[in-house]
Amino acid sequence: MSGVIELANRPRAAAPAARRERRPVDREAARGAVAQLLIALGADLEEEGLRETPRRVAAALEDMLRPEPFEPTTFENGEGYDELVVVRDIPFHSLCMHHLLPFTGVAHVGYLPGERIIGISKLARVVDLFARDLQVQERLTTQVADWLQENLSPKGVGVLMEAEHSCMSLRGVQKVGARTVTSALHGLIRDDPRTRQEFLTLTTGSRDVHL
Numbered sequence: 001m002s003g004v005i006e007l008a009n010r011p012r013a014a015a016p017a018a019r020r021e022r023r024p025v026d027r028e029a030a031r032g033a034v035a036q037l038l039i040a041l042g043a044d045l046e047e048e049g050l051r052e053t054p055r056r057v058a059a060a061l062e063d064m065l066r067p068e069p070f071e072p073t074t075f076e077n078g079e080g081y082d083e084l085v086v087v088r089d090i091p092f093h094s095l096c097m098h099h100l101l102p103f104t105g106v107a108h109v110g111y112l113p114g115e116r117i118i119g120i121s122k123l124a125r126v127v128d129l130f131a132r133d134l135q136v137q138e139r140l141t142t143q144v145a146d147w148l149q150e151n152l153s154p155k156g157v158g159v160l161m162e163a164e165h166s167c168m169s170l171r172g173v174q175k176v177g178a179r180t181v182t183s184a185l186h187g188l189i190r191d192d193p194r195t196r197q198e199f200l201t202l203t204t205g206s207r208d209v210h211l
């Protein structure tokens with residue numbers, strides 16, 4: 001059996017706000033660098049449609065690289081809920097650190113509660129926290145799983161991510177629609193075959209996925 005739970009308890013303790021330590025964006029320098037890149041690519045910045053492009057590109061990149069800070073409040077697992085909590089199909093986008101091109105997809109995040117639980121919506125915020133960065137999908141998957149492990153100390157954690165990389169679909173091998181699947185499993189979701197299978201069934205539906 002599985003499902004999600006309603007959080008009736010008030011927060012008992014708050015973990016430190018989840019933030020990434022990053023240097024602030026130097027907007028002026030970013031705009032200048034985009035202008036230089038466009039010129040180097042042969043563009044004419046005097047052209048009407050391109051005049052504001054350096055500013056727009058710098059702003060778009062900044063937006064893609066800045067997660068919303070959030071308070072990752074956890075709650076005491078007062079009811080002793082001991083079934084898997086899984087949120088499927090959390091949409092995310094990230095920026096490939098090798099090509100600066102986006103990769104987009106869905107994350108399936110689950111955990112087997114121990115002493116503490118976390119609001120369901122926060123699972124999506126954790127994905128966003130690490131996705132809005134220069135990333136590779138493998139590291140992103142691991143970071144989400146490690147964050148949950150550290151902040152919840154659950155009995156198990158499972159993170160499965162499926163994404164299409166535009167650096168793969170628009171250039172290079174040009175395989176549109178190819179999806180990369182990565183996973184990071186900890187604790188009982190990794191080690192207990194029944195729990196692992198339940199997690200995979202819940203996250204991948206009827207598809208036959210063996211990890």
Ligand code: ZN
Nearest residue numbers: 096098099167
């Ligand atoms: Zn890439």
